[in-house]
Amino acid sequence: MSESEVTECVLPSGDRLDVTSFYEDNLVRFTTTALMALDHLEVSESEVRRILQGFCPADLPVAVLLKVLRFSEAEKRLLSHIRHQTFKLNPERLREINTLLSLDESVRPGHIRSSESKSYGRALPAPHALPQFIDAGISLLVLEPDPVKRALKTFFFIVDNQLFESCNLRTAWLTLEGILLNNGFYPLLLPRDEIQNFHDSLSLACKAGVSDTLDDFMGRLSRRLYSVRIL
Numbered sequence: 001m002s003e004s005e006v007t008e009c010v011l012p013s014g015d016r017l018d019v020t021s022f023y024e025d026n027l028v029r030f031t032t033t034a035l036m037a038l039d040h041l042e043v044s045e046s047e048v049r050r051i052l053q054g055f056c057p058a059d060l061p062v063a064v065l066l067k068v069l070r071f072s073e074a075e076k077r078l079l080s081h082i083r084h085q086t087f088k089l090n091p092e093r094l095r096e097i098n099t100l101l102s103l104d105e106s107v108r109p110g111h112i113r114s115s116e117s118k119s120y121g122r123a124l125p126a127p128h129a130l131p132q133f134i135d136a137g138i139s140l141l142v143l144e145p146d147p148v149k150r151a152l153k154t155f156f157f158i159v160d161n162q163l164f165e166s167c168n169l170r171t172a173w174l175t176l177e178g179i180l181l182n183n184g185f186y187p188l189l190l191p192r193d194e195i196q197n198f199h200d201s202l203s204l205a206c207k208a209g210v211s212d213t214l215d216d217f218m219g220r221l222s223r224r225l226y227s228v229r230i231l
Contacts, residue, residue, distance in 0.1 A: 006215045006216045007219030009152060010222055010226075011148055011180065011222050011226060012186050016181070016183070017083065019184055020079055020082050020181050022187075023181060023187050030187065033189055037194075037195045037198055038173055038190075039067065040195075043064055047068075051065060052068075071170060074097055074100040074170075078097065078177070078181075081093070081178070082181050089138060089175070090138060094134075095110040097171050097178075098164045101167040101170050105166050111164065111165055112165070113162055113163060114127050114165065119162065120207040122209060124162055130163065137157050141157060147179060147180065147183035147185060148185060151179035154179060155214075156172075156211040156214060158171055158175065159172045159202065194224075198221075201216065202214050
């Protein structure tokens with residue numbers, strides 16, 4: 001797919017604090033849909049709401065409870081950074097997000113990948129080269145003048161190169177949302193009926209090493225979400 005054939009991701013924009021408040025007002029929905037899509041987590045909005053209110057729904061596995069809590073903690077930290085104008089696209093912020101997400105899932109939360117890895121037969125950057133690779137990648141990403149394209153490129157950069165020991169997909173997603181919100185753009189949502197399409201487009205993108213199929217999916221998703229009304 002050529003760049004000209006990719007459906008552009010077009011999101012409505014507004015005041016940075018307004019779109020941040022919009023995300024916070026819909027935090028239960030964003031948390032639920034993200035975890036269902038990114039981790040195939042079987043959890044309902046009512047269960048997530050109860051968890052965020054300090055309750056543990058009956059028969060809910062502890063692993064699910066912890067994922068919800070960690071994800072919402074990372075979301076709230078992200079929103080705080082945006083409100084206080086301390087959100088920046090840099091290695092430190094990525095590590096902070098990953099640390100919050102992976103506290104219960106990694107022996108080294110927030111640490112970059114320490115083992116060799118492959119993606120669809122393609123060798124990923126070697127662990128010893130990752131610090132420089134991340135610095136160089138972010139240096140290029142921040143030069144992208146379009147915040148929406150910058151958000152999508154950053155998401156793919158994190159996932160495609162598996163930068164961290166664990167929770168790369170969730171780290172990438174929250175970073176994407178952070179870049180959008182910080183620049184006054186409304187966030188993306190992954191509805192249940194788009195989950196398989198999302199993973200299919202992401203797999204094709206990682207297999208090819210270019211993000212065209214993912215960008216096209218995000219473009220079509222943005223039009224579905226916001227062509228008529230906000231959530």
